[in-house]
Amino acid sequence: MQCWYGRADYIAFDSPDTENRMSAREELNPDIERLVSATREVLVPDDHDSTPHVLDHVFDARRIAVVGASDTPGKWSNDLFRLLSESFKGDLIPVNTRTDHVERKQAYSSISSIPLEVDLVLVVVPRDSVVNVVRECVDNRIPVVHVLSSGFGEVGGHGSELQRLLVDTVAGSGTALIGPNSLGIHCARTGMTFTAGCRLEAGPLTFVSQSGGLCYDVLVRGQARGLKFGKVISVGNCADLDWPDYVRYFSADPDTEALALYIESVSDGLHLYQELREAAKRKPVFVLKGGKTRCGSESVASHTGRMAGEYDIWQAMIRQAGCREVLSIDDLLIAMEATPYAETVPAGHQAGHRFGTVLIGTGGGATVLLTDECEEAGVSLAPISEETRNVFIRNVPDAETLGGVDNPVEIGVDRLFADPALLARLTEVSCRDANVDAVIIHLNLTAIANLADPLDALQRMCDHLRQIERNGRNVSVVLRNGDTADTSDHLRRHTWNLLHGQAGLSVFNRFDEALSLIRHIETCVRDNESKEDS
Amino acid sequence: MGNGAEEIVRAESELRSVSGDQARNLAMENGVRFPFWCLATNPDSAVETARTIGEPVVLKTAAADIVHKSDAGCVRLNLSTEREVRKAWSEIVGNASRAGSTTPDHVIVEQAEKGIAEFVIGLKRSEIFGPVIMVGVGGIWVEVMRDYALRLCPVSKDEASAMLTDLRAFPVLAGGRNQESCDLDALADMIVMVSRLGAEREDIHELDLNPVIAMKSGHGAVSVDARVVLRNRASD
Numbered sequence: 001m002q003c004w005y006g007r008a009d010y011i012a013f014d015s016p017d018t019e020n021r022m023s024a025r026e027e028l029n030p031d032i033e034r035l036v037s038a039t040r041e042v043l044v045p046d047d048h049d050s051t052p053h054v055l056d057h058v059f060d061a062r063r064i065a066v067v068g069a070s071d072t073p074g075k076w077s078n079d080l081f082r083l084l085s086e087s088f089k090g091d092l093i094p095v096n097t098r099t100d101h102v103e104r105k106q107a108y109s110s111i112s113s114i115p116l117e118v119d120l121v122l123v124v125v126p127r128d129s130v131v132n133v134v135r136e137c138v139d140n141r142i143p144v145v146h147v148l149s150s151g152f153g154e155v156g157g158h159g160s161e162l163q164r165l166l167v168d169t170v171a172g173s174g175t176a177l178i179g180p181n182s183l184g185i186h187c188a189r190t191g192m193t194f195t196a197g198c199r200l201e202a203g204p205l206t207f208v209s210q211s212g213g214l215c216y217d218v219l220v221r222g223q224a225r226g227l228k229f230g231k232v233i234s235v236g237n238c239a240d241l242d243w244p245d246y247v248r249y250f251s252a253d254p255d256t257e258a259l260a261l262y263i264e265s266v267s268d269g270l271h272l273y274q275e276l277r278e279a280a281k282r283k284p285v286f287v288l289k290g291g292k293t294r295c296g297s298e299s300v301a302s303h304t305g306r307m308a309g310e311y312d313i314w315q316a317m318i319r320q321a322g323c324r325e326v327l328s329i330d331d332l333l334i335a336m337e338a339t340p341y342a343e344t345v346p347a348g349h350q351a352g353h354r355f356g357t358v359l360i361g362t363g364g365g366a367t368v369l370l371t372d373e374c375e376e377a378g379v380s381l382a383p384i385s386e387e388t389r390n391v392f393i394r395n396v397p398d399a400e401t402l403g404g405v406d407n408p409v410e411i412g413v414d415r416l417f418a419d420p421a422l423l424a425r426l427t428e429v430s431c432r433d434a435n436v437d438a439v440i441i442h443l444n445l446t447a448i449a450n451l452a453d454p455l456d457a458l459q460r461m462c463d464h465l466r467q468i469e470r471n472g473r474n475v476s477v478v479l480r481n482g483d484t485a486d487t488s489d490h491l492r493r494h495t496w497n498l499l500h501g502q503a504g505l506s507v508f509n510r511f512d513e514a515l516s517l518i519r520h521i522e523t524c525v526r527d528n529e530s531k532e533d534s
Numbered sequence: 535m536g537n538g539a540e541e542i543v544r545a546e547s548e549l550r551s552v553s554g555d556q557a558r559n560l561a562m563e564n565g566v567r568f569p570f571w572c573l574a575t576n577p578d579s580a581v582e583t584a585r586t587i588g589e590p591v592v593l594k595t596a597a598a599d600i601v602h603k604s605d606a607g608c609v610r611l612n613l614s615t616e617r618e619v620r621k622a623w624s625e626i627v628g629n630a631s632r633a634g635s636t637t638p639d640h641v642i643v644e645q646a647e648k649g650i651a652e653f654v655i656g657l658k659r660s661e662i663f664g665p666v667i668m669v670g671v672g673g674i675w676v677e678v679m680r681d682y683a684l685r686l687c688p689v690s691k692d693e694a695s696a697m698l699t700d701l702r703a704f705p706v707l708a709g710g711r712n713q714e715s716c717d718l719d720a721l722a723d724m725i726v727m728v729s730r731l732g733a734e735r736e737d738i739h740e741l742d743l744n745p746v747i748a749m750k751s752g753h754g755a756v757s758v759d760a761r762v763v764l765r766n767r768a769s770d
């Protein structure tokens with residue numbers, strides 16, 4: 001089974017001790033496994049749209065031709081071809097009028113001279129030759145032509161004319177067009193990619209982007225957080241295949257369990273709304289809208305005209321469709337990490353129940369400030385049960401002197417590591433408490449670095465943390481000072497791998513990120529409740 | 535996408551405001567409630583109408599070419615005697631003439647309404663998403679506090695109710711803090727009617743029901759003014 005947001009692959013460490021302990025790397029954290037299967041049950045729709053979609057030719061491509069593939073090192077069209085020839089699992093065919101071979105593969109001079117059936121044609125020729133190539137695709141009944149070349153509608157003028165020509169060329173034909181002005185596709189299943197900088201790993205997340213550059217951001221940052229994007233597509237100018245087509249495809253795609261979209265513009269907004277609405281019934285859909293100008297209306301005759309700028313309408317549309325708006329790439333990634341918990345968090349959420357968080361940490365002042373931050377962010381600290389309070393008192397006997405045994409709970413660093421099971425006990429009892437929906441742990445990484453053997457201390461603490469029963473709750477760890485230069489990169493990565501990779505906890509460098517995750521879970525729980533109500 | 539600037543200029547020139555009485559009739563035909571009102575084109579008929587519907591009354595211009603009625607001095611509230619009605623009529627007509635109206639003597643005489651909260655319900659046609667419905671709290675609040683909710687048209691009753699709960703002022707409107715609750719049900723009905731109108735009539739570019747006066751729960755809601763901007767269809 002594919003993992004929603006399993007562990008990132010481990011980074012190799014020099015310490016042999018560490019490597020030994022990492023031997024369990026193949027076993028998936030049981031909590032996450034449960035969490036994911038719970039998510040799947042809810043998310044997988046009963047009736048998959050079984051009609052074959054033209055995009056199947058892209059994401060299940062067996063044979064791809066690359067028109068304009070170059071044999072000259074240093075050229076982008078050579079880099080791309082080389083990259084694809086290393087990663088693509090199917091058949092890759094270069095098309096080049098000037099050479100017989102590209103990267104030791106036999107090149108053809110035209111699409112019509114390829115004697116085999118081609119699913120997808122990638123076009124990387126200069127702008128002015130693109131229309132001819134696309135016409136050849138139409139003549140040869142190629143299912144999909146993907147134009148990566150740029151210089152079309154996005155530059156205006158002659159580019160817009162050429163784009164109209166492209167649209168006219170494929171109109172009414174059996175050939176669909178992706179792009180132009182697209183970075184490409186990253187697809188673990190077929191091994192297609194546009195970058196050597198990201199791993200090709202199967203996963204249930206899909207990102208569709210109108211910006212090529214943001215595809216890198218989402219892949220790189222997502223992988224660093226352990227989020228698995230099995231499919232990423234840069235859709236470019238959407239001259240032919242457009243947003244409603246992509247949303248419809250990924251809504252029906254059984255590999256896609258959550259869908260993220262970066263949208264700048266759309267030609268048929270109402271159609272997009274309808275498709276988003278259908279998709280949101282089947283799986284979580286996140287929308288990041290680029291271009292948020294609140295430019296007033298063209299007419300000032302009415303209040304409504306003055307008030308409702310286009311971005312306001314986008315926001316309303318996203319909500320009305322049952323999708324979630326996210327405000328930045330980081331927000332998008334945090335929202336995707338949060339979403340499975342909305343399904344697994346205990347169902348004790350009768351209407352009006354406030355979503356409650358337990359805050360456990362080291363450092364008195366930090367706890368005070370973080371409590372304030374919770375308050376300001378609208379994250380409420382849970383009123384813990386008598387049982388939880390008793391466990392806290394038994395385990396943190398000196399807590400009274402540190403400001404009381406309640407929520408937040410305060411532990412000294414020395415105590416934390418003198419009893420490596422302490423944090424696990426406090427966390428576990430919190431996760432059993434019906435008033436508690438999430439736990440945030442904050443640790444001062446600099447203080448940990450001062451310990452005699454920080455790696456060993458962390459490992460022992462983590463060995464306990466990974467065994468606790470979290471009952472579907474999210475446990476986030478904020479590594480204070482985890483991003484500063486004096487904390488060794490080695491320690492930081494090691495801690496991340498232990499807490500996230502082994503124990504399956506969410507790990508952040510900044511407190512506001514953990515709060516954001518919790519707010520996303522809470523919103524998601526509320527949304528699900530209101531969907532059930534209606 | 536086409537030649538944007540040119541198209542917008544052309545579209546602008548095809549927009550036209552309709553008169554107050556036409557706007558009201560359009561809304562009323564689609565189920566929106568108004569207080570009793572009548573168009574009066576001379577002072578005698580204004581007085582006659584006021585007497586028929588019962589004082590106090592409100593007089594306001596029906597001229598399509600006066601955009602900001604209050605600013606132009608074309609609204610007079612709380613008129614209880616014949617003298618007040620005649621005075622208001624001539625002031626409104628005078629002010630409308632000075633503001634350049636071509637129909638200054640078109641004046642609406644309307645029964646005065648008192649409720650517990652004021653709203654704006656409006657339509658706007660988005661270039662991207664088509665008709666959009668808005669509900670906001672009171673004329674000033676919607677602009678200063680930006681307390682309003684939007685949806686694409688048409689909306690169901692449930693969605694209309696959700697728009698009201700989206701308002702920041704909702705807890706007060708729903709009867710919190712010892713306030714009397716507004717007739718949210720009647721407001722939701724009005725939102726649904728207007729949103730259907732937006733979805734059905736492609737020539738409505740913008741529509742404002744402003745203000746809409748909500749009575750206490752169970753006593754309904756009425757619009758006391760309507761403004762409609764039509765756009766000529768491309769085929770016209």
